[in-house]
Amino acid sequence: MQLKIALLGGDGIGPEVLTESVKCLQAVAETFDHSFTYSKALIGAAAMKKFRTPLPDQTLEIALEADALLFGTIGTLQYDNNPSSPIRPEQGLLRLRKELGLYANIRPVKMFPEIIKNSPLDRALVSGTDFEIYRELTGGIYYGEKKLSDDGTVATDICTYSEKEISRIAHKAFKAAKKRRKKLTLVDKANVLETSRLWRRVVKTLSESYPEVTLECLYIDNAAVQLLLNPTHFDIILTDNMFGDMLSDQGSVIIGSQGLLPSASIGEKHCMFEPVHGSYPKAEGKNKANPVASILSTALLLGHFGMKEESRAVIAAVRKSFKKKIVTPDILGSSKYGTDYVGDFIADHINDID
Amino acid sequence: MQLKIALLGGDGIGPEVLTESVKCLQAVAETFDHSFTYSKALIGAAAMKKFRTPLPDQTLEIALEADALLFGTIGTLQYDNNPSSPIRPEQGLLRLRKELGLYANIRPVKMFPEIIKNSPLDRALVSGTDFEIYRELTGGIYYGEKKLSDDGTVATDICTYSEKEISRIAHKAFKAAKKRRKKLTLVDKANVLETSRLWRRVVKTLSESYPEVTLECLYIDNAAVQLLLNPTHFDIILTDNMFGDMLSDQGSVIIGSQGLLPSASIGEKHCMFEPVHGSYPKAEGKNKANPVASILSTALLLGHFGMKEESRAVIAAVRKSFKKKIVTPDILGSSKYGTDYVGDFIADHINDID
Ligand SMILES: [Mg+2]
Numbered sequence: 001m002q003l004k005i006a007l008l009g010g011d012g013i014g015p016e017v018l019t020e021s022v023k024c025l026q027a028v029a030e031t032f033d034h035s036f037t038y039s040k041a042l043i044g045a046a047a048m049k050k051f052r053t054p055l056p057d058q059t060l061e062i063a064l065e066a067d068a069l070l071f072g073t074i075g076t077l078q079y080d081n082n083p084s085s086p087i088r089p090e091q092g093l094l095r096l097r098k099e100l101g102l103y104a105n106i107r108p109v110k111m112f113p114e115i116i117k118n119s120p121l122d123r124a125l126v127s128g129t130d131f132e133i134y135r136e137l138t139g140g141i142y143y144g145e146k147k148l149s150d151d152g153t154v155a156t157d158i159c160t161y162s163e164k165e166i167s168r169i170a171h172k173a174f175k176a177a178k179k180r181r182k183k184l185t186l187v188d189k190a191n192v193l194e195t196s197r198l199w200r201r202v203v204k205t206l207s208e209s210y211p212e213v214t215l216e217c218l219y220i221d222n223a224a225v226q227l228l229l230n231p232t233h234f235d236i237i238l239t240d241n242m243f244g245d246m247l248s249d250q251g252s253v254i255i256g257s258q259g260l261l262p263s264a265s266i267g268e269k270h271c272m273f274e275p276v277h278g279s280y281p282k283a284e285g286k287n288k289a290n291p292v293a294s295i296l297s298t299a300l301l302l303g304h305f306g307m308k309e310e311s312r313a314v315i316a317a318v319r320k321s322f323k324k325k326i327v328t329p330d331i332l333g334s335s336k337y338g339t340d341y342v343g344d345f346i347a348d349h350i351n352d353i354d
Numbered sequence: 355m356q357l358k359i360a361l362l363g364g365d366g367i368g369p370e371v372l373t374e375s376v377k378c379l380q381a382v383a384e385t386f387d388h389s390f391t392y393s394k395a396l397i398g399a400a401a402m403k404k405f406r407t408p409l410p411d412q413t414l415e416i417a418l419e420a421d422a423l424l425f426g427t428i429g430t431l432q433y434d435n436n437p438s439s440p441i442r443p444e445q446g447l448l449r450l451r452k453e454l455g456l457y458a459n460i461r462p463v464k465m466f467p468e469i470i471k472n473s474p475l476d477r478a479l480v481s482g483t484d485f486e487i488y489r490e491l492t493g494g495i496y497y498g499e500k501k502l503s504d505d506g507t508v509a510t511d512i513c514t515y516s517e518k519e520i521s522r523i524a525h526k527a528f529k530a531a532k533k534r535r536k537k538l539t540l541v542d543k544a545n546v547l548e549t550s551r552l553w554r555r556v557v558k559t560l561s562e563s564y565p566e567v568t569l570e571c572l573y574i575d576n577a578a579v580q581l582l583l584n585p586t587h588f589d590i591i592l593t594d595n596m597f598g599d600m601l602s603d604q605g606s607v608i609i610g611s612q613g614l615l616p617s618a619s620i621g622e623k624h625c626m627f628e629p630v631h632g633s634y635p636k637a638e639g640k641n642k643a644n645p646v647a648s649i650l651s652t653a654l655l656l657g658h659f660g661m662k663e664e665s666r667a668v669i670a671a672v673r674k675s676f677k678k679k680i681v682t683p684d685i686l687g688s689s690k691y692g693t694d695y696v697g698d699f700i701a702d703h704i705n706d707i708d
């Protein structure tokens with residue numbers, strides 16, 4: 001297969017972990033005889049430095065022309081400490097998602113038995129955890145109109161959802177549930193929010209078209225608790241943009257490190273793959289960031305294009321790195337291995353499938 | 355001291371746990387020679403059944419005349435399954451908070467060493483956990499205008515905060531931090547939300563008046579993770595209405611049961627005390643709900659009115675119940691003790707301070 005892949009490293013540790021992902025994709029290309037070509041582009045604070053905008057036209061062009069995007073991370077301490085800056089790195093990512101129509105963000109949370117002792121939670125509780133969060137990605141309060149009164153004393157954010165925005169991702173979530181354990185959990189705050197009530201109504205109506213899937217509805221505060229106390233209860237979780245942001249970071253706690261969770265963002269025409277974790281500015285350039293979340297994102301990319309065996313080979317190589325303890329210090333405190341060494345190990349083991 | 359206390363049991367297990375709290379308040383009154391008088395009133399689904407409104411006028415009147423309110427819980431399965439109902443039990447509580455001006459909701463999260471093994475988290479991580487969440491309670495998206503388009507396909511929730519709403523609770527939080535470990539963590543989503551940026555600006559400006567308090571700012575998704583991985587890091591957490599709702603339910607996971615967390619809601623003139631947990635409709639009438647969160651809420655009430663020794667006596671009696679394993683089954687699966695037995699035990703031990 002031929003694929004044009006855009007590489008948007010972004011800020012912080014993004015470019016570093018992306019380098020390791022490209023090594024893995026190249027190992028896949030060689031082992032399985034595919035041809036992947038890459039174009040790099042700037043986004044976020046890195047783009048603002050050079051182009052004064054977090055999403056330059058040439059970056060958007062490269063993104064629109066690619067078959068798939070690999071994304072790093074976004075945000076720097078400079079802007080985190082100054083959230084009132086009128087132009088911000090995150091705006092680049094938010095606009096990119098919107099321009100590419102990437103409305104469905106899929107975040108698989110799967111416990112790897114090799115590193116189960118890394119979870120701060122009871123082993124018996126988390127063993128067998130295997131769920132996917134379907135987070136709506138281009139609507140809700142993150143995209144709604146923002147206002148600040150002229151005197152700067154009153155601020156407003158607007159959260160809006162339409163039936164169409166809800167049903168298109170809900171269909172994707174129901175279809176995914178059908179292929180898995182046939183359970184879908186809608187997470188909302190329908191006892192308080194009007195948008196949540198619309199989510200519930202739309203999803204309940206849609207569920208009639210998926211009679212084999214069991215639908216349950218949970219309030220977000222309860223879901224956040226149940227996710228920790230009973231993670232194996234969940235199969236597919238469907239939720240809005242903000243609730244999904246919060247829940248998926250909790251997913252990383254369950255499996256023991258923020259450096260492990262990959263994600264896929266899917267629209268009608270485009271697709272993008274990125275780690276769930278943030279830009280971790282303190283680790284930038286120190287060769288200690290965990291590349292696994294980004295590498296597992298390439299496994300999602302390969303799976304998305306039907307390359308199932310290739311996807312499995314990447315995951316198998318990652319698990320081999322766990323088994324051999326070739327991991328970054330977030331996984332094993334005493335580990336001396338850096339980002340690049342772990343990436344090399346995983347890439348090197350993609351071709352030696354047992 | 356003389357106190358007029360309004361008792362609003364609400365729905366589900368609310369009235370049951372409140373009964374145990376009144377036992378404890380009476381034990382305090384007798385032991386320490388105070389005079390507490392009580393007036394009961396209906397709220398929530400219980401009020402809707404009789405008065406067709408979740409906050410009847412007579413309830414509001416009783417609440418306004420009382421020195422303090424003890425609140426139970428709100429919500430029933432009937433309405434949880436039908437969140438589109440135009441009148442809902444929760445509206446009674448939301449309006450009550452607004453009418454009484456209860457803008458500061460304070461939720462202490464403290465690990466009791468006697469039951470530390472109940473935490474699903476690593477013992478070493480959670481040992482010594484002792485923080486308080488200051489949640490803004492009468493603003494933000496829970497109170498903003500709600501709209502549904504005429505054709506029912508587009509829903510909107512509006513989140514608004516003013517400088518005044520932020521600064522009055524921030525002052526309370528800074529003052530609390532001053533008396534504790536002098537650390538305040540503001541939790542927001544300032545990289546995306548305009549209201550969060552206003553929070554950050556107002557709180558940063560205010561912090562100059564509290565030079566002895568160290569201020570840190572965390573994004574909500576990161577805070578939810580840090581709360582689990584490093585709960586002893588936190589002293590005072592200050593946050594908005596919705597983020598506070600989510601974070602405090604997580605606090606209950608840390609300390610091992612949803613049946614343990616009390617809360618105080620404070621305004622300029624009124625104050626209300628209630629468990630953090632929900633109405634747990636499945637346990638209603640089964641004498642198995644944990645009364646401790648409600649009983650610890652009376653300790654907050656007593657402390658609020660300056661009755662420090664009385665407050666400590668209630669907490670000591672609760673800890674004695676843990677030590678003697680006189681607890682409900684959420685704390686010890688094999689326990690045969692019911693809500694009333696545990697409440698009696700705690701009330702009976704309020705007068706025998708060691
Ligand atoms: Mg996040």
Ligand SMILES: [Mg+2]
Nearest residue numbers: 221599600603
């Ligand atoms: Mg809650």
